[in-house]
Amino acid sequence: MNTKKCFINGMGCISAQPTFENSFLENPQIPTNVVDFEVVKPNYKEFISASALRRMKSGIKNAVVASSLAIKDAAIHPEKIEAIITGTAFGGRQYSDEFLKRLVDYDEEYLSPTPFIQSTHNTVGGQIALNLNNHAYNVTYVNSAAAFSSALLDALLYINTAQKSNILVGGVDELSKKSIERYRLVDHYKLEKDKNFDILKTSSTGCFPGEGAGFFMLSKNQQENSYAELVDVQMKNDLKVEDLNQFVSSFLSYNELSIKDVDVLLLGNNGDENFDYYYEKIENIFTTSENIYYKHLFGDFPTSSAIAFWIAAKILKDQHIPEVLYKTAEKSQQKTYKNILLYNQYRGKDHSLILLKNV
Amino acid sequence: MENLKKELKEKIIEALNLEDLTPEDIKDDELLFGEGLELDSIDALELIIILDKDYGIKLDDPKKGKKIFESIETMANYINENRSK
Structure with a gap:
């Protein structure tokens, strides 16, 4: 059993529901006619400069906003954050698709730098750190459906063994039209005909793909507002x-x-x-x-x-x-x-x- | 020449994802780097790709870039004199 405690002191969540508005599913948008669950978009410009925003696809934008919300919620100064730990299975999936498309379309010539730079998995953690001007431990876990739990485990171990107090940890992934098409071909994602499907009455394979970002300020110190x-x-x-x-x-x-x-x-x-x-x-x-x-x-x-x-x-x-x-x-x-x-x-x-x- | 300038502005807006701008917002003599549009070194790489891909111009001397990419006017002049596409 863990001897040291780890408290959740701040949270930020961007998802297919308006979770960033500090409500708790009071007015859930129950989808009946969708195949893909896109996020409800916050006003990104309130959180990210226009010059940075133009090089970001949805995953990075959502992660930067969710992390900003978590930090604000925990009322912690960004300089006091001692680790940024991210979990993402797909990384910059939209830019990955764009990069690969250009690779094929232009016969491996004329490769634009932005999709390459922004498609790498650790760009998310990097952009969060840049946004906060934070130089602390910054690690990204990319191991599929275990990416977020691996990030959490790292945060727990960091608090237990490295005597660190304030850790920003989160999980993020984004939708991408091209990737969705490919995953549908191998039955990992459900088809258009299944869109009114109740997921508890299982009669088809795959899932309805979604996207989102959840970031959390973890600390060994409990606060009055700890969750x-x-x-x-x-x-x-x-x-x-x-x-x-x-x-x-x-x-x-x-x-x-x-x-x-x-x-x-x-x-x-x-x-x-x-x-x-x-x-x-x-x-x-x-x-x-x-x-x-x-x-x-x-x-x-x-x-x-x-x-x-x-x-x-x-x-x-x-x-x-x-x-x-x-x-x-x-x-x-x-x-x-x-x-x-x-x-x-x-x-x-x-x-x-x-x-x-x-x- | 006017058509080329308009085309360049459209290509730059698309390649650099300057979604808040229209071609009309960019003046022909406006500085692209430093002041004006405030582009940066990554944008410079995107502009080099536009020259190569769309106009068949390979920029073999990077020092020339500073002058060529000064404004839409200087870019259009250079393309007009050197294009192979």
Whole structure:
């Protein structure tokens, strides 16, 4: 069990819902006729200079704005940030597509520098640091659906071992039309005909792609306005469904909790009939918790756990679960939400457990 | 020549993603770097690519760039005298 504590002191979230407006899904936009979940765009010009903005695609813009919101929320001076840790599976996906297209169209000549520079994964963390004039530890994790949880784990270890206090950590990914077409060809993304599909009534493969950015100020010091405590993170790249029980039990046991101590289970169901059985299995283990989901509102992307992390922290602070997140009409009369467990996997890989506790 | 200047302005706006500007906003003698449009070194690389790709001009001496890329006027003059496309 971790001996040092890690508190969430500030958050910023840009997603397919108006999460940057400091509301908590009070007026959720429930999509019934979309295939891709694009973000609700904030006014980027309020956060980023015009000269920088013209070289940014949506992922970098969303990450810079989300990180600015998190820093402001935590009321911390940017100079005091001791690490910037980013998780992104696709990096600058739109610029990657643009760069590759030019490579083909112009027979590997006339390659424009901007798409090349801005498509690299660590550009996100770099742009955040440039925006803040921050020279601290700056690392990017790119390992697919484990990218955000890896960033969180690094932040936890950094707080535990390096005696650091203030860490900015986040996850970000962006949509790109060309990439979506390619992923549809291999059935990773759902088709136009599935767009009115209820993701809990699985009858097709793949997911509805989404995009977004969630950034968080983590600290070993609790503040009056802290949202929650990040207790632990664990990942398994490969896990058979029959080993899920053991994975969860040992994680909880390490953190001195039992199944019944988990008040809310936040699941990453994405409606992929080939892989959602993992979520059915874990729900069978947690029979006393409130089981909720979120990808029907946000779409799915490799770092969508950052959105789940934002939701869980909000629930713990507000002690309220928005109705739209419930998987069934039956809601238990929970007194206090103390522990929330996040479970996510993508296509049977990159299983992650994230445990948050109220403060 | 006027058509070339207009075309250049459109290409620059598109290549440099100057989405708040129209060709009419850029004066022919306005400085592109430093003051005026306030372009930077990455933009200079984009302009070199425009010369090569669209007008068949390879800039073999980078020192010439400062004079050529001074304004739309100087760029258009250079293209007019040296273009192969």
